[in-house]
Amino acid sequence: MRLLRFVARRLLQVVPVLLGVVVLTFVLVRVLPGDPIRTILGPNATEADAAAARARFGLDKPMWQQFLDYLKGLVTGDFGTSIQSGAPVGSELALRVGPTLELVVLAVGLALVVAVVLGVWSARRADRFGDHSVRILALVGNSMPEFWLGLVLILVGYSALGWFPAPSGRVDPDTDLTPLTGADLVDAILTANGPAFTSALSHLALPVATLAIVVVAPLLRSVRASALEVLRSEAYLAATTHGLRPRTLLRGYLLRPALVRLPALAALVFGTAIGSTVLIEYVYSWQGFGQWALRGLLYRDYPVVQASVLLIALGYVLVFLIADVVHAVLDPRVRI
Amino acid sequence: MADSSLSRSGVSRRSVLQLGGGVALLFATGACAAGSKDSGSGGKSAGPATGTLRIAVSSYLSSWDQDFVGFDLTALMLYKNVFPYMIDYGVTDAGGSKILDTGNITPTFAESFEPSADQKVWTLKLRQGVKFASGNELKAADVKWSKDRAFAAQANVAGVYRTIGLTEASQVQVVDDYTVTFTQAFPSALTRQIQAISLYVFDSVEARKHATTDDPWAKDWLAKNAPTGGYFNVTRATQGQEIVLEANTGYPGPDPAKAATIRVTVVPDGSNQRLQLQNGDIDVALGVGQRDIADLKKTDGVTVVSAASNEQVAIQMSVTTAPFDDVAVRKALAYAVPYEQIIANVYGGDARPTRSLVPLDMPGYDEAGYPYTYDVEKAKAALGGRTVNSELVFETDNDTQQRIAVLVQSEARKAGIELKLTPLDPATLGGRRQQKNIPLQLTSGQLWVNDVEYMLATSFVKGAALNYSNFTNAEVEQIYEQSHTTVDEAARLALWKRVQEIFAAEVPWVIICQPNFNLPVRSSVAGWVQPMDGLARLRYLSTSA
Numbered sequence: 101m102r103l104l105r106f107v108a109r110r111l112l113q114v115v116p117v118l119l120g121v122v123v124l125t126f127v128l129v130r131v132l133p134g135d136p137i138r139t140i141l142g143p144n145a146t147e148a149d150a151a152a153a154r155a156r157f158g159l160d161k162p163m164w165q166q167f168l169d170y171l172k173g174l175v176t177g178d179f180g181t182s183i184q185s186g187a188p189v190g191s192e193l194a195l196r197v198g199p200t201l202e203l204v205v206l207a208v209g210l211a212l213v214v215a216v217v218l219g220v221w222s223a224r225r226a227d228r229f230g231d232h233s234v235r236i237l238a239l240v241g242n243s244m245p246e247f248w249l250g251l252v253l254i255l256v257g258y259s260a261l262g263w264f265p266a267p268s269g270r271v272d273p274d275t276d277l278t279p280l281t282g283a284d285l286v287d288a289i290l291t292a293n294g295p296a297f298t299s300a301l302s303h304l305a306l307p308v309a310t311l312a313i314v315v316v317a318p319l320l321r322s323v324r325a326s327a328l329e330v331l332r333s334e335a336y337l338a339a340t341t342h343g344l345r346p347r348t349l350l351r352g353y354l355l356r357p358a359l360v361r362l363p364a365l366a367a368l369v370f371g372t373a374i375g376s377t378v379l380i381e382y383v384y385s386w387q388g389f390g391q392w393a394l395r396g397l398l399y400r401d402y403p404v405v406q407a408s409v410l411l412i413a414l415g416y417v418l419v420f421l422i423a424d425v426v427h428a429v430l431d432p433r434v435r436i
Numbered sequence: 437m438a439d440s441s442l443s444r445s446g447v448s449r450r451s452v453l454q455l456g457g458g459v460a461l462l463f464a465t466g467a468c469a470a471g472s473k474d475s476g477s478g479g480k481s482a483g484p485a486t487g488t489l490r491i492a493v494s495s496y497l498s499s500w501d502q503d504f505v506g507f508d509l510t511a512l513m514l515y516k517n518v519f520p521y522m523i524d525y526g527v528t529d530a531g532g533s534k535i536l537d538t539g540n541i542t543p544t545f546a547e548s549f550e551p552s553a554d555q556k557v558w559t560l561k562l563r564q565g566v567k568f569a570s571g572n573e574l575k576a577a578d579v580k581w582s583k584d585r586a587f588a589a590q591a592n593v594a595g596v597y598r599t600i601g602l603t604e605a606s607q608v609q610v611v612d613d614y615t616v617t618f619t620q621a622f623p624s625a626l627t628r629q630i631q632a633i634s635l636y637v638f639d640s641v642e643a644r645k646h647a648t649t650d651d652p653w654a655k656d657w658l659a660k661n662a663p664t665g666g667y668f669n670v671t672r673a674t675q676g677q678e679i680v681l682e683a684n685t686g687y688p689g690p691d692p693a694k695a696a697t698i699r700v701t702v703v704p705d706g707s708n709q710r711l712q713l714q715n716g717d718i719d720v721a722l723g724v725g726q727r728d729i730a731d732l733k734k735t736d737g738v739t740v741v742s743a744a745s746n747e748q749v750a751i752q753m754s755v756t757t758a759p760f761d762d763v764a765v766r767k768a769l770a771y772a773v774p775y776e777q778i779i780a781n782v783y784g785g786d787a788r789p790t791r792s793l794v795p796l797d798m799p800g801y802d803e804a805g806y807p808y809t810y811d812v813e814k815a816k817a818a819l820g821g822r823t824v825n826s827e828l829v830f831e832t833d834n835d836t837q838q839r840i841a842v843l844v845q846s847e848a849r850k851a852g853i854e855l856k857l858t859p860l861d862p863a864t865l866g867g868r869r870q871q872k873n874i875p876l877q878l879t880s881g882q883l884w885v886n887d888v889e890y891m892l893a894t895s896f897v898k899g900a901a902l903n904y905s906n907f908t909n910a911e912v913e914q915i916y917e918q919s920h921t922t923v924d925e926a927a928r929l930a931l932w933k934r935v936q937e938i939f940a941a942e943v944p945w946v947i948i949c950q951p952n953f954n955l956p957v958r959s960s961v962a963g964w965v966q967p968m969d970g971l972a973r974l975r976y977l978s979t980s981a
Contacts, residue, residue: 132863133868134861134862134864134865134866134867135863135867135870136863138867138870139862139863140504140591141591141592141595146595146598146899149590149591149595152590153590153591184498184499184508185498185505185659186501186504186505186655186659187659187660195675195676196676251705251707254708254711255711258711258715259711259714259715266708266711266712266717266718267703267705267708267712268678268701268702268703268708268717268718269674269676269677269678269702270677271677273672273674273677273678273680382704382705383705385677385701385702385704385705385708387496387675387676387677387702398862398863399862399863400863
């Protein structure tokens with residue numbers, strides 16, 4: 101009950117935050133230099149044509165009225181119409197979010213598992229060869245730009261070894277996958293489409309690996325540092341001297357306290373991962389949210405930029421909420 | 437609870453996890469291999485099936501609605517192949533390659549398109565029995581609805597129609613089920629070329645079903661649903677990934693599609709297109725950069741088709757912004773640009789030097805139009821010992837423009853012109869162009885209509901959208917007005933000669949070169965026809981694999 105109250109309170113706090121984001125984004129995107137209307141008109145367009153196009157998108161109205169229209173639309177779930185494509189932003193968003201979310205969730209999930217396993221393993225072998233190797237590898241992974249790493253993995257995995265499909269999409273179109281959520285793996289499961297599932301999984305392998313390698317280092321270092329602290333704590337030493345079984349020591353005394361810091365860091369990493377998808381989607385022809393938002397920004401497609409920033413803000417808030425809840429579950433000292 | 441029940445059954449959690457992990461690993465490995473095999477794209481695949489071409493493009497189209505779409509090359513190229521265009525360019529040989537012949541425009545889906553004696557009324561006669569994918573027959577009412585829609589859109593077609601005196605929907609009239617007339621305000625030599633890029637037709641019967649009071653032209657529906665009835669029909673469009681085109685077997689005119697199926701796949705990264713071409717997973721790469729193309733020329737199984745193009749690379753100088761409001765400074769820069777060095781280093785020699793702002797291969801091209809070659813001493817002399825500062829703007833992420841800018845900066849400095857290089861993203865560039873405050877900018881592009889009148893309309897008359905140099909000249913304006921109603925070829929050529937004399941004296945642009953169009957394809961691909969408007973006609977392509 102207390103947890104529910106906490107979640108409800110936090111969700112209520114989201115409202116003013118999102119309202120601030122809505123106002124700021126609306127103003128800032130219009131302050132940026134550039135005219136979105138001119139990018140959609142042909143070379144023979146006159147000022148009258150440009151005025152007609154502005155009217156079509158409601159950009160001829162006063163700024164305050166545009167803002168009120170935008171707010172009204174948001175309340176009814178209408179994000180507006182993309183200036184570039186002429187399609188409703190909501191439907192484009194629905195197509196784009198699923199693939200990116202699938203990519204990010206799988207990559208961060210994989211990175212978390214690797215970080216916990218290797219971080220604890222490394223801490224228990226502190227300053228030995230294995231520990232040094234893991235730390236150096238994590239550092240190297242963290243130092244590599246995702247764009248370059250993606251190209252290298254494509255060269256090796258697709259071009260040289262031929263183990264993975266060509267980086268040209270998220271699923272083989274011949275599998276006739278019916279899109280439901282936009283996340284191809286999920287859609288394949290929901291529609292019980294086996295070939296689509298294997299195809300989506302094979303297409304996911306390299307981009308997920310790229311993203312996971314890029315984000316794993318801070319998580320791993322955090323887990324290792326926490327685990328080392330615990331291993332050197334009086335409580336852990338006392339438990340060891342009492343002759344507790346290694347499994348009990350690991351589960352009861354090491355793992356849980358070592359993971360206390362992880363949720364907040366994972367939430368931050370989640371945000372970084374969303375940012376990284378812009379380049380990863382480009383390299384792997386992923387056509388997800390990152391590429392869509394970037395194109396919107398480059399062409400000043402106001403409704404697209406507004407919707408994507410709002411969604412990212414909402415994502416951040418929700419991820420940090422989840423992190424706080426998990427933190428409270430892991431650390432009994434935290435009361436929510 | 438689960439833990440204790442597992443322990444009672446004698447199976448530990450570790451065992452379960454190990455078993456589960458093993459199965460997952462096996463499944464994932466199998467999935468990767470299976471996915472690789474299923475997609476036909478993993479590793480060294482055997483190549484395309486007979487009759488199927490795979491083309492990589494850099495982006496997915498933004499909309500299927502040609503009346504409202506922006507400058508989206510993928511979309512415009514696809515429209516050429518899926519819309520029934522009533523007339524189109526023929527094909528001719530040029531220097532060993534085939535190119536679209538802008539001087540020979542022939543009926544395709546139409547039976548004929550001919551003018552009246554005074555060349556003001558053009559009559560379009562449709563072939564009978566031509567059908568859209570819906571089964572509806574293409575009739576005069578579809579042409580009328582399509583053009584009414586274009587005028588209502590006040591966008592692409594409406595803009596270009598002004599150049600031939602078509603400004604109102606009432607100028608397009610249905611005569612009978614298979615005949616439509618276009619009554620122009622004046623006769624124009626451009627009519628055929630303008631209609632070649634504008635006379636596409638919607639399935640109006642189908643579109644009307646999706647029109648509403650709020651959306652009388654079915655914009656929402658047409659933005660999402662591919663047009664039908666062209667050389668190809670879209671049989672599948674996977675958003676963001678792939679569009680499958682099947683040849684329209686009902687096409688009634690000359691030059692039907694040669695490939696039965698074309699799969700247009702989105703691969704944004706040029707280097708990935710290169711890899712997939714090398715591996716035989718795509719047949720045509722429509723987005724590979726100059727450096728990758730140079731490497732692909734040495735690759736087995738890959739051919740780089742090279743064809744003369746009318747793409748112009750230029751530096752537009754703002755004649756209203758200091759220091760380029762001074763013609764002497766414009767001339768100095770024209771002498772300071774290392775033309776041959778750019779052709780050799782940036783284009784690997786695969787570009788043509790040019791001597792006029794009128795493109796090579798455009799009727800009326802005159803070598804006297806640009807009497808400037810690289811000569812630092814002449815540049816210094818033109819500046820008269822002064823040193824001037826400015827900025828040179830180019831497109832962000834345009835590697836070719838960046839390399840040109842660096843070379844120009846280096847040589848201009850020797851002449852006394854200090855240039856600050858400024859890369860700009862598309863919207864900022866567009867905004868600054870609208871404000872007309874860019875003193876110097878690199879541009880590249882080709883005109884959709886191969887005619888000087890159209891070039892003047894888009895680039896050199898007052899208010900023209902591509903007139904980034906803010907060039908105005910009373911005589912050029914007068915020649916432009918005169919050209920509207922001048923249909924005699926010799927008279928037009930005389931006008932163009934005078935225009936080029938003015939350009940030579942005024943120097944609104946530095947014209948750098950015309951790069952050849954290079955297209956890397958698998959060696960099994962044949963039939964590429966170089967489009968003079970930059971929009972590939974896929975019907976000519978075939979594969980022998």
